[in-house]
Amino acid sequence: MTGPAAVRAALPRLLTTLAPHQAAVVRIGVAGTWGAYLLREWPNRRVLYGDRSPWSAALNERLLADTHAFTALSWSDGRWWFEAVYLLALLSALALALGWRTRASSVLFALTVLSLQNRNVFLGDGGDNLVHLMAIYLVFTRCGRVWSLDARRRARRPGKDPSEWGEPRALADALAAMLHNCAMLVIAVQVVLVYATAGWYKVQGSRWQDGTAVFYPLKLGYFTPWPELSGLLGGSLLVTFALTYGTVVMQVGFPFSLAARRLKNVLLAVMVVEHLAIALLLGLPFFSLAMVSADAVFLPTAFLLAVRGRAAGWWAARRPERPGEPGGPVEASAGGSAEAGAAEAGAVQAGPGRASAGEPVGGPGD
Template identity: 90%
Template sequence: MTTTPAAAVRAALPRLLTTLAPYQAAVVRIGTAGTWGAYLLREWGNRRVLYGDRSPWSAELNDRLLADTHAFTALSWSDGRWWFEAVYLLALLSAGAVALGWRTRASTVLFALTVLSLQNRNVFLGDGGDNLVHLMAIYLVFTRCGAVWSLDARRRARRPGRDPAEWGEPRALADALAAMLHNCAMLVIAVQVVLVYATAGWYKVQGARWQDGTAVFYPLKLEYFTPWPELSGLLGGSLLVTFALTYGTVAMQVGFPFSLAARRLKNVLLAVMVVEHLAIALLLGLPFFSLAMVSADAVFLPTAFLLAVQGRAAGWWAARRAARPTGEAVGEPAGAVAGEPAGGSGGSDG
């Protein structure tokens, strides 16, 4: 029996109007906000030199650049120190709120605005991971990234609202449209990650050092990228190791988009790439770049794996509470621990 396109669309519509991949969205939310917040904390002592009134890239020079790029930054509204301090502190607070999932609908908007404000104040900073944080911050605004594993989910579990079936038509329609917008944003995140790996891989293929298998050798010999000189020297001293790492990196990046057609192969490559990013963080001293990449990669994590992690965490928490002396534990709904959304297709994020 032949299925017409119209029939296929009608069959898929209920799924499209349901919030998909809420756990993956939560991991992307936590990872992206946590990475940016950790970076801002690390650079607290240097903040005025990087983005503020002491920056070599002055406000006047930045204003000339903004006139050409039309990029947004709230720091262009005033070049005063206290305005900058307020924006920087707001960026830290919004990153914490997004990571915890507190009022995510509003906090993701504030998070995106503060990320853009700081990064567009000095576009010459960063190691590549900042570009990914920049994009993820915008995409998260359109997702229901607080549906699970958030303070919002905990609050909804304690005070569940009305069942969506009881909502009036306007609110039910708005909920369905919000779910569809979330699904589209998650698709955009997935496509963005694929484009990052595809472009990186194919550009590497064209490079002479990647073709002869020596590209990984050179950063291992640069002092700036060797926080552990002994370890870098050990790896860089083996021709076979550098050859394998060089060709392996190219093969994984070029092959990852094609692996999406084979779920098991995709999961294996995803695990290897996460290990690779952690190795980059350790060997090359690029922790925030690696964390940003791992956070974006999380969009492809299997739901079964994330549910297993949730089950382990819930079991550990229940065992810990059971071990407390009688009378210390305060009862909580199971959904608050598990982080399940209350009712409907994902509920409200704030």
């Protein structure tokens, strides 16, 4: 099937909101990572981004004149304006992580992320750059469709049936769904580019070629929160060689693994473990959390639903029963009941022939 017929066949799927669970996990992860970082740096906030920063407002103005980057902190260099923006950044991160008024909070989150990061561009690392990009992309997604306070509110107060919508509302909904799908595709492509460029740059480095690149950060005091553990790993030539070459192989091979669902899932699990190890061994928790949050765009929907089901069962088993409250399973998510979750999982496992709104970017039924 080619030409106009193929377009007509694909159009209903393109106008359906895809990968809502992956979007929710990316939303929670990115907002939670940035919020945790702001809380950790609360005592140092004025030195990092405020009126006490060595990178003064005057120097930043000169840089902004060349880059034309946005930051609300350029409107005033007073302390209380900075404090208001910083507090607003914390509140918007919390609101987005909880999924409260997601459309508004995602815009506010993106503006505050840009405002703080563009106030002092010399503080960021790869994780901050990824948060910067994801904050922009999330504005165009429907990341509050599930696992959010918005979804809980919609479940309690459902609106009109879609069949009752007028043409303008239905058209706007279809365009919003298509915009969401495009944004999720951009997020997936961004993650692929991150791994592909990192992997191919490593291939060109002599330390990565001879298998010793991992050895050096394990010997630097700045990257050794656990000196004994780092010394144990760095003292083994075989371990450092395997970690060095394994990192390169995974990063270079990940884009190609997307054609094979099972291989992609295996590599994704290994890379998540690698990021958690980086957080522990090198003391880079926020970089690792940002990477894991972005990687979530490729997580299988069936896996996310299974995790949700286990979490709901664990909560139901430990939740004290209230007098007069009926027994049985509690709601598995803010967006629907446990039965709805099971039905959705069945739709995901039905195969490529049955499209599901829960399918991730990786491919049908993935």
